[in-house]
Amino acid sequence: MQRSFLPFAELAHQPALVVDSLYPNLPTFSHWRGAPTPEAVRDDTSGGCVLRALTRTPELLRLPYVTANHFDIDGFVGVWSLLHPEAALAAQDRLLDMARIGDFRELNLDRPAARAALPLVCWINERETALFYPPFAAGGREAVASVPKFTFFNEAFEEVLRQPEMFRDHWGPEHDTVLQDAALVRQHADAIVRYPELGLVVLRLPRPVHYYALFGVTEGFDMVLAQYPDQRYELEYKYTTWIDLASRPTLPRLHLQPLVERLNALERGPLPWHAEPITDTGPILRLDARSLPKPQRYGHPTERPIHTSSIPPHELEQQVVAYFREYYAGVQARWRWTWHEIRTLNQQIFGKKADRGALPKA
Incomplete structure (x- = not known):
C-alpha cells in the first residue's frame, strides 16, 4: 500500500496510523506509557514497534496515512518505515539502532549496525538544527511546527541511507566527536x-x-x-x-x-x-x-x-x-x-x- 504523511492536527478529519504518540481509537505504534500498542509488536522504541508490525501484523497497517505529533529520530524511523516498508525492512538493523541512539542515547559501538546507524543519526541532527529548529525549541507548537521537518526528511532520507558517505560534510563533525568521546569513556572504564x-x-x-x-x-x-x-x-x-x-x-x-x-x-x-x-x-x-x-x-x-x-x-x-x-x-x-x-x-x-x-x- 502506498501511504502518505498526515499532519497530526488533521487526525480529526482523516484517520491514520499513529507513531510515537497517542490518539484515541486509532492504530498506534508507540512505546509511550499507556499507548494501546498491540502486544505482538511491542518494542523498546516506537520505530521498533513499526518494524515489528511490518512483518508480524500487516493487517493492522491498512490505513493510507501515517502521522506523529512531534519529530524525533525514533518517531521518524517509524513514520519513514511505514512510508517505505520494503526499504525499511532491508535496513531494519540500522533503523533499530537509529531509534535507540536517538531516543535513549545508547550507542553500542560493539554492534556493527550501531556503527552504521551513527552517521545517519548525526546527519538528521545536523540537518534538523541547520534547516529548522533544535528539539524542544518549538514549545507547545511542536505538532504543527514539525510538519516541515517530516516533509523534508521523509523525502531526503532514503538517499542518505543508501549512500551515507556522500553526506559526510553534514554528519562528519558530530560523528567524529562522538567517537572521540566514546574512546575517552573507554579509557576510564x-x-x-x-x-x-x-x-x-x-x-x-x-x-x-x-x-x-x-x-x-x-x-x-x-x-x-x-x-x-x-x-x-x-x-x-x-x-x-x-x-x-x-x-x-x-x-x-x-x-x-x-x-x-x-x-x-x-x-x-x-x-x-x-x-x-x-x-x-x-x-x-x-x-x-x-x-x-x-x-x-x-x-x-x-x-x-x-x-x-x-x-x-x-x-x-x-x-x-x-x-x-x-x-x-x-x-x-x-x-x-x-x-x-x-x-x-x-x-x-x-x-x-x-x-x-x-x-x-x-
Whole structure:
C-alpha cells in the first residue's frame, strides 16, 4: 500500500496510523506509557514497534496515512518505515539502532549496525538544527511546527541511507566527536561503578562528553551519575523510565526533591541543588539556581554549564546511593508501570512531599 504523511492536527478529519504518540481509537505504534500498542509488536522504541508490525501484523497497517505529533529520530524511523516498508525492512538493523541512539542515547559501538546507524543519526541532527529548529525549541507548537521537518526528511532520507558517505560534510563533525568521546569513556572504564539493584551507573570522567558516549556504556541501566573534575556533578533519570520498555523490567522513578533537600543541607557553595519533576522526559538533578530550559537540558552535557559543588565526589555518591537504597527497598522492578502507579507509590513513600506535577499529556 502506498501511504502518505498526515499532519497530526488533521487526525480529526482523516484517520491514520499513529507513531510515537497517542490518539484515541486509532492504530498506534508507540512505546509511550499507556499507548494501546498491540502486544505482538511491542518494542523498546516506537520505530521498533513499526518494524515489528511490518512483518508480524500487516493487517493492522491498512490505513493510507501515517502521522506523529512531534519529530524525533525514533518517531521518524517509524513514520519513514511505514512510508517505505520494503526499504525499511532491508535496513531494519540500522533503523533499530537509529531509534535507540536517538531516543535513549545508547550507542553500542560493539554492534556493527550501531556503527552504521551513527552517521545517519548525526546527519538528521545536523540537518534538523541547520534547516529548522533544535528539539524542544518549538514549545507547545511542536505538532504543527514539525510538519516541515517530516516533509523534508521523509523525502531526503532514503538517499542518505543508501549512500551515507556522500553526506559526510553534514554528519562528519558530530560523528567524529562522538567517537572521540566514546574512546575517552573507554579509557576510564575502570572508574565506572554500577549498582544493578538500583539501575544506577556512576561515571567519573575528566570532562563532560557527548550523550551518545556517556549513555553508550549504560545500556540496561536507568540512572546516570556523572562526576567531573572540580566536584561537578549531574544525576539523570534516562528516558528509558519515561516509556514502557519491552525488553526488561524497570524500577519506577522516585521523587527527587527529598534528595535535593539532603544535598542542600550539605552544600556550602553559592548555588542550590535543583531537579525537575519525575514526569519530565529526562529529569536532571544538578547544582543550579533554576531549571535549565528544556532545549538546553536535552542538549549534550558539553553544551551547558555544570557548576562546582562543595560536596566531595565520594560523599555525593554515598548520598545518592543511600537515598535510592532506602526508598527502593521493597520495590520490585517490573514491566508496564502506569503514571498513576508511579504517582501513588511516591505519595506512599514521601507523603505530601511527593511530586504533584501534571502527568504527561496523552
